[in-house]
């Protein structure tokens with residue numbers, strides 16, 4: 292294969308450096324990044340422009356790793372603004388699940404393209420999704436150029452036949468995609484303890500071991516869920532999952548709002564990874580996750596938006612700011628979750644949460660070229676002589692991103708999305724939702 296080179300010239304690089312013990316965000320000014328095919332070949336200030344296919348002028352720009360959203364339902368962009376101001380139980384049962392019953396592969400594909408478009412525009416290059424019609428979501432991932440970790444959301448409602456069909460559907464997708472696509476990975480996705488039988492959870496663990504996949508699950512999101520699980524199992528959720536042998540370092544648990552100290556110890560002991568979703572938790576009035584305690588215990592915490600119907604956008608910059616501010620106000624401690632730690636949570640810690648830290652999550656030689664560029668001529672990213680990390684986390688937003696690169700491919704340059712037709716996707720999404728509402 293012929294090598295394709297891209298040089299990002301004269302740029303400020305802000306990235307965690309993964310030394311396997313602790314992370315550490317470093318700033319390098321006036322440097323250049325050479326991308327060869329899908330990887331970062333060199334970072335230095337003396338790279339020659341000879342024989343370079345594409346040069347990007349990085350003057351006045353900051354390069355950070357492509358952001359990693361560890362809990363999404365991207366096709367739910369279709370439902371943005373349709374079920375606001377509700378708590379989770381009613382939101383799901385009375386609104387979302389009835390609407391999802393009318394979905395099909397084509398609608399899901401359009402919704403996924405819309406969600407991915409929003410992520411490319413706001414600097415997310417990898418997302419960890421749980422939904423239905425995975426072939427259609429995978430098609431959207433392939434066409435758009437982002438990286439997708441997808442799981443089919445299994446829900447058996449404690450029914451034997453349904454359990455078998457859900458596991459079969461998941462395993463079919465695992466076999467169809469894993470090992471065959473560079474940017475797509477399939478994991479198992481049991482929806483939650485309150486929608487999945489013990490048997491389904493136990494079989495999921497065995498299948499994840501057999502096919503070497505991760506597991507993505509909603510956990511301990513609301514007080515009602517804790518009370519219901521306690522009534523059914525006589526245990527708190529993580530105690531229950533530990534007892535049935537479900538937990539492991541490959542489990543990514545989304546939400547984890549309601550945890551007691553014993554459960555935090557169980558999470559740590561089993562090296563379970565967390566996806567913290569502050570905006571969704573606030574909007575559904577679910578509660579405040581004890582992220583200060585989790586990070587104090589060196590538990591790996593990453594960030595997710597959840598779907599656009601409970602957030603209501605997929606902009607991880609907002610999630611970074613809210614994650615920090617929510618813990619500060621909850622603990623009355625302004626020092627908790629400083630900007631550098633938050634940037635790690637959205638990049639290298641998220642990569643660890645997905646078991647992909649050797650490939651993505653930082654701008655380092657040898658890693659995949661997943662890089663976004665922010666333009667410091669934006670008023671909210673100045674004065675540039677002050678802390679740029681602070682600007683990114685506390686005053687930046689996704690629309691400060693002007694270039695998005697994933698796997699070495701330029702997906703957006705100077706705010707123009709290259710791989711997708713933005714206007715066409717917006718038009719089709721509007722038409723699709725109109726159709727769904729009329730049906």
Ligand SMILES: C[C@H]1O[C@@H](n2cnc3c(O)ncnc32)[C@H](O)[C@@H]1O
Pocket residue numbers: 364379383387388391421422423444482509512571597598601
């Ligand atoms: C995959 C299924 O999960 C549903 N979902 C979306 N957001 C949440 C959440 O915050 N808690 C529980 N379930 C959620 C989605 O609508 C699909 O049905």
Ligand SMILES: [Zn+2]
Pocket residue numbers: 362363364509545597598
């Ligand atoms: Zn969710």
